[in-house]
Amino acid sequence: MDPTLNRRTFLAGLGAAGMLATLSGCARTSAGGATVSGLPQQMVWSTYSAGTGTYNDVAAVANMFTQHAGVQVRLMTSDTGIGRLAPLISGTSHYARAGDEYYYAFEGDDEYTSQVWGPQPIRQIWAPPGNYGVLVRKDSGIETVADLKGKRYPRLVASTSMNRKLLAILNYGGLTFDDVTLVDISYGEQTEAMKTGQLDAMYQNVVGAHVEELASQYPIRWLDLGGNDSSRYDTWEELSPMVRPGEFTGGAGMAAGESAVNMQYSIPLTTLADRSADEVHQVLTVMHENFDLFKNATPDAESFGLDQVLLDPMVIPFHDGSVRFFEEQGRWTPGMERRHQALLERERLMGDAWPDFWEEYADADSPRTEWRTWKNENLPALPAIDDQPGSETTA
Known part of the structure; x- marks a missing residue:
């Protein structure tokens, strides 16, 4: 049987109730319980609600992991940005394709300018356009x-x-x-x-x-x-x-x-900074090596190809496992490394300043405005990337 997923058969499969909650299939494991791919037997990814293009793309990738890497992937869905990102930050989900909330959480802006949140150690691992x-x-x-x-x-x-x-x-x-x-x-x-x-x-x-x-x-x-x-x-x-x-x-x-x-x-696939670099590297390796199996499953799935990934604009750091993968594939440049390191330094400066900032401005009329002002006045400008490899994009 042809192992590839075409658009018609995949989208038809999404109608099945089991597909909407857990993409289980015939998970292949080794004798010791680890998957053949070396990844965990189960992972949870959070994303947009069923019926959206983003959900369909994530489901196609997750189904590939289940069928060909032995990883049972559960998709958690939400119609709100915070609802998609909160499971990642709380540890309920391992990865999230959540929307731009990844950027505002990293920066501690908007809803994240609060005692509960503040700047978060978010990392992007793969950035399909x-x-x-x-x-x-x-x-x-x-x-x-x-x-x-x-x-x-x-x-x-x-x-x-x-x-x-x-x-x-x-x-x-x-x-x-x-x-x-x-x-x-x-x-x-x-x-x-x-x-x-x-x-x-x-x-x-x-x-x-x-x-x-x-x-x-x-x-x-x-x-x-x-x-x-x-x-x-x-x-x-x-x-x-x-x-x-x-x-x-x-x-x-x-x-x-x-x-x-x-x-x-x-809308990048994201995780937290403390996720294992080896695991992230392996996630990308499996996705890249099996790209042909899911690239036609949805109208946008082809954007997950290595030559399509958007490495600029880079507004949060990539995960260490992603950087290693892009280096191996020849897609990481000195300009990207400079930008990446500057973002890591930005994260450090925000994290160091946040406790004192919140203590001083928690009761201010607009802590969100005060935080943006503090960043504008105290954080250095980020260097532009001037040597990005060419990439093509399609709808």
Whole structure:
């Protein structure tokens, strides 16, 4: 039997109840109980809710680990950023593909500027690219971002990072949140809200079951974020430093040959700094060596290929096991090492300062603002990466 997963058979399999909770299959173990791959017999990964493109990608990779490396992988899902990242930090999950919360947790920003959180030792291990943006129904009459003025626009519950992107997109069109009618809604509820008219626009990955379902019922349009006016992106670095404009094809609802520009960034697979470097290295080795077995399972699975991984912008450090892997594969450069070391130093400085900072500013009117101000005034600028190997991206 052909061991590879194609898109149709894999996505059909996701409908099975057992697949949604635990991807078990025929886990192969050695006589002593260790897996043939040398990895733990069981791992827990946290990610987005079922039906999203991100979930489907993670499930495809996890299924490969189960079927071909003997690792039983349980997927924990949540519709909020904190809900996806908290299990990693608490030790409930081993790895997380959680969204931009990995960056804000590392920095101790926003919800993480609190006594419970503070700066966290997050590490990225693999950074597949993706394209994300705002879509509308074609029957809405909305053709550009500027046309969103006065329209019903999502404000995603407990998802500060995505709300920053939603603001950056409005800024591209010369708008702010004051120019739209904000609708508080969860990420996974947007599709139904678009059908019923509760929303005029939604934020989504360009591929995935939810958005494909919407496009099958209502023609949709991805609002283009391209052009030669760099001033349209003036706020992007502050609001979402991990984002760059990126062209894509093959998105839901797009005709053959049609392209558009929206936000391109990685939702990386992350773990904590104290995860075994040997384990992380082996996770990447298994994923790389078995890439052909899952690369066609979902529209975005091919972005997990070694030549696709985004090593820049690097906004948090890579794990030691990842650095070793990239060095072996010839994808790690002196410029990346400088940036990586600068981020490790940034982490050390934030960690050293945090207890005294919190003691002084816990009762301030806005500890979040005070923390950002402290960092701006006390932390050195990060060096740019000027020698990144070329990489290609697709939707």
